[in-house]
Amino acid sequence: MAVDKSIDAEPYHEGMEDIGTDTLDTVLSEASRIDPYSFSDSDVRRALSTDDLGPEDFGALLSPSAERYLERMAERARDERLRHFGNSVCLFTPLYISNYCTNGCVYCGFNSRNKINRAKLDLDQVEEELKAIAATGLEEVLMLTGESRTHSDVDYICDSIALASKYFTNVGIEVYPMNSDEYRRVQEAGADYVTVFQETYDPSKYAELHPYGNKRIFSYRFDAQERALMGGMRGVAFGALLGLDDFRNDALRCGLHAAEIQRRYPHAEISMSLPRLRPFIHHENDKNAVGERQLLQVSLAYRLFLPYAGQTISTRERPDFRNGIIGLSATKMSAGVSVGIGGHSGQNKGDGQFIISDPRSLEEIVDAIREQGLQPVMNDYVRT
Amino acid sequence: MTDDLVIGGHRFQSRFILGSGKFSLDMTRAVIENGGVQIATLAVRRANSSGEGNVLDHMPEGITLLPNTSGARDAEEALRIARLARELGCGDFVKIEIIRDSKYLFPDNRETIKAIELLSREDFIPMPYMMPDLTAARAMAEAGAAAIMPLGAPIGSNKGILTKDFIKIMVEEIDLPIIVDAGIGKPSQACEAMEIGCAAVMANTAIATAGDVALMARAFRTAIEAGRMAYLARPGRVLDKAEASSPLTGFLE
Numbered sequence: 001m002a003v004d005k006s007i008d009a010e011p012y013h014e015g016m017e018d019i020g021t022d023t024l025d026t027v028l029s030e031a032s033r034i035d036p037y038s039f040s041d042s043d044v045r046r047a048l049s050t051d052d053l054g055p056e057d058f059g060a061l062l063s064p065s066a067e068r069y070l071e072r073m074a075e076r077a078r079d080e081r082l083r084h085f086g087n088s089v090c091l092f093t094p095l096y097i098s099n100y101c102t103n104g105c106v107y108c109g110f111n112s113r114n115k116i117n118r119a120k121l122d123l124d125q126v127e128e129e130l131k132a133i134a135a136t137g138l139e140e141v142l143m144l145t146g147e148s149r150t151h152s153d154v155d156y157i158c159d160s161i162a163l164a165s166k167y168f169t170n171v172g173i174e175v176y177p178m179n180s181d182e183y184r185r186v187q188e189a190g191a192d193y194v195t196v197f198q199e200t201y202d203p204s205k206y207a208e209l210h211p212y213g214n215k216r217i218f219s220y221r222f223d224a225q226e227r228a229l230m231g232g233m234r235g236v237a238f239g240a241l242l243g244l245d246d247f248r249n250d251a252l253r254c255g256l257h258a259a260e261i262q263r264r265y266p267h268a269e270i271s272m273s274l275p276r277l278r279p280f281i282h283h284e285n286d287k288n289a290v291g292e293r294q295l296l297q298v299s300l301a302y303r304l305f306l307p308y309a310g311q312t313i314s315t316r317e318r319p320d321f322r323n324g325i326i327g328l329s330a331t332k333m334s335a336g337v338s339v340g341i342g343g344h345s346g347q348n349k350g351d352g353q354f355i356i357s358d359p360r361s362l363e364e365i366v367d368a369i370r371e372q373g374l375q376p377v378m379n380d381y382v383r384t
Numbered sequence: 385m386t387d388d389l390v391i392g393g394h395r396f397q398s399r400f401i402l403g404s405g406k407f408s409l410d411m412t413r414a415v416i417e418n419g420g421v422q423i424a425t426l427a428v429r430r431a432n433s434s435g436e437g438n439v440l441d442h443m444p445e446g447i448t449l450l451p452n453t454s455g456a457r458d459a460e461e462a463l464r465i466a467r468l469a470r471e472l473g474c475g476d477f478v479k480i481e482i483i484r485d486s487k488y489l490f491p492d493n494r495e496t497i498k499a500i501e502l503l504s505r506e507d508f509i510p511m512p513y514m515m516p517d518l519t520a521a522r523a524m525a526e527a528g529a530a531a532i533m534p535l536g537a538p539i540g541s542n543k544g545i546l547t548k549d550f551i552k553i554m555v556e557e558i559d560l561p562i563i564v565d566a567g568i569g570k571p572s573q574a575c576e577a578m579e580i581g582c583a584a585v586m587a588n589t590a591i592a593t594a595g596d597v598a599l600m601a602r603a604f605r606t607a608i609e610a611g612r613m614a615y616l617a618r619p620g621r622v623l624d625k626a627e628a629s630s631p632l633t634g635f636l637e
Binding site: 382 | 405406407408409428429430455456457461464465468483484485486487488489540541542588589592593
């Protein structure tokens with residue numbers, strides 16, 4: 001029976017699982033009571049002096065007013081980070097194994113109508129890549145594909161994960177949203193961390209930016225973390241692509257989404273990611289533009305509202321920014337990144353999704369972390 | 385007269401157990417030396433690494449390792465991590481941490497009791513991290529725990545011994561060392577735990593978040609020793625009002 005939810009631009013496609021949860025309603029209705037543009041300086045100060053921040057406080061910290069309090073937010077974020085994560089910084093690298101995609105995300109380099117070099121690594125090539133990464137000393141890998149169930153089906157993903165588990169203690173995935181039974185298969189193959197970005201939490205903007213493909217179904221994507229946890233995953237990561245729409249509202253909803261999942265699945269490890277669209281030049285009057293100040297504000301607000309949640313900072317950011325943010329709010333960073341297909345073992349078969357801004361090797365990043373008195377950590381989990 | 389801490393038949397002179405998970409590894413040695421530490425915990429997940437960041441490479445000779453099962457969500461997982469610790473050469477002590485709550489990191493007493501049974505059968509020396517609950521503590525002792533490690537406050541909170549009254553009851557009722565495991569933020573709070581009869585104090589965040597970690601380690605050592613001496617000296621009764629030095633009923637024949 002086709003599931004048709006009023007929030008979605010079209011009914012569920014065949015095979016998409018509906019888990020009947022009301023998490024989406026809860027998050028969007030809670031968020032609708034909070035307007036990040038409505039908070040004054042005194043609201044921000046109150047939020048900063050509250051021990052356990054509620055959704056309103058989180059909204060205040062995401063407000064334009066709070067931009068004037070970045071330094072105070074940073075001080076408190078640093079303390080929270082130290083309290084919950086000590087001074088360790090986890091390191092990992094993403095491995096792109098296929099860039100075929102059936103979606104039409106208008107902002108994305110992998111968009112199915114873009115003429116780029118498409119490639120999918122066969123399992124031997126995947127293993128070559130894994131070996132090359134493992135040789136650098138990394139122990140955590142994030143396996144990524146474009147969103148094509150035809151080119152990278154669940155079997156292919158599971159086979160690749162099984163290979164990855166031979167070389168890595170920690171394997172995560174960032175692929176298309178799956179059904180809970182598929183997540184269970186992936187978990188049994190050896191990956192137990194799932195990242196899905198909602199991109200934007202505004203359903204109508206979402207429909208506009210995702211004109212076709214499986215990704216068009218807003219609620220199916222939104223429920224991915226929950227299905228992943230039902231499938232036995234240990235942890236889930238959340239992200240809004242900041243700058244697609246109003247970033248303050250997207251960050252608010254993304255944080256509330258993560259908090260609600262933690263409340264419903266208290267054992268789940270929760271992590272936040274902060275991808276952003278870089279602003280064009282002359283963006284001064286664009287309220288959606290996410291400069292470094294705004295990105296830092298979101299990161300600090302996440303840290304204060306979700307002090308227990310991990311936070312990953314992307315190689316899309318420049319080295320100095322990444323060095324600065326890891327001591328304050330971020331807890332995890334990628335290193336030695338190659339976003340092209342086959343780039344780690346010199347196979348260079350397909351194009352990357354975006355351009356990286358931090359090309360440093362693992363060694364250079366380890367040194368930079370140490371220089372700040374922080375501790376690089378390759379492995380934060382024991383798989384038994 | 386010696387006043388050793390005895391856990392699972394092993395004797396220790398220091399009553400300061402160090403949690404090693406929150407500061408840079410190259411600080412480990414200085415903290416251990418300044419704190420006079422003989423037992424240090426380590427996360428097996430951090431020791432199971434071949435290269436960068438392996439905590440085992442930073443532990444001084446002669447230290448007793450207390451591997452913990454952090455990351456375990458149930459008893460079976462804790463057992464597997466304990467076996468791995470043994471394979472890594474970490475010995476038989478295991479601090480059981482079973483956490484099914486990512487926000488407050490509260491331990492799951494029910495799974496912990498099961499884990500103690502499993503670990504005892506394989507001759508580990510289980511030291512459970514637990515929510516201070518007398519009934520659960522008794523079950524843990526029964527299951528083969530070598531010490532009981534109740535939390536003083538949420539882990540990392542530095543709030544001190546919010547659970548003081550419950551811990552004191554456990555000290556009185558349980559014939560095993562009671563070691564306050566989480567929440568101790570200041571040397572004065574460590575001292576307080578020792579004064580009420582705890583056998584040892586564990587601290588990690590309090591040291592890691594200090595401006596000078598080595599100096600703070602020394603402050604903890606001194607406070608713990610002072611608290612122990614005070615406990616042994618049996619503090620006088622605390623009175624709400626002044627006690628009249630001449631009896632009020634002295635006029636009676």
